[in-house]
Amino acid sequence: MYSQIYTTTKIWIQLLLIWLVSFGLMVPPLLGIWGQLGLDTNTFSCTILPKDGRSPKKYLFVFGFALPCVVIIVSYSCIYWRVRESKRKLEGRSKLSGQTAKEKEEDSRLTTLMLTIFLCFLACFLPLMIMNVTDDSIRYPWLHIIASILAWASSVINPLIYAATNRQYRAAYGNLLKICKNNPVTRRTTWGSRTVGHSSNSPPYVDKRNLKENPTKL
Known part of the structure; x- marks a missing residue:
């Protein structure tokens, strides 16, 4: 189904919808219809401020955390299930009983990779969501700042995760660093x-x- 879903036209449509939804969610506070955009002096950040006692900030943070969390859980569960099913079919065709040590190692590596990605997602975004939902009056501004830094760290953490848990990525990085040395x-x-x-x-x-x-x- 991949070649049917990810055609050039459909990819452009998906990218356009992502940008439209992302900016569309910010239109109400931008126009002052539901909350307003402004500087929060307690956390030194431009964010959504209440207007007339109303703000969509909590809803946006819960939605922005819950949706990716569900997508990650469902997607990685499907990937893991598909990999296990494929291996069982191969074992049945080859009339093999049980897994070899190499197959068990690959299963363990895949599980570690998916678990690491999910835990890093929680570590990066869960504190930010909790602080913005529970500490609405900002009694602990330093916790908000730390939570924001963790969220920003999510932009650079993926290459480190893949390099630490996947030997193919490590080999690719090694080749990239040695490319000048290996050239004639x-x-x-x-x-x-x-x-x-x-x-x-x-x-x-x-x-x-x-x-x-x-x-x-x-």
């Missing part, structure tokens, strides 16, 4: 007005003028 070394030799370049794998360039004077150089 380009050597340049000047002969008259021409400059000839060759890699370390190509035959060496021989200056014929030097060869005439010093045959043993060859």
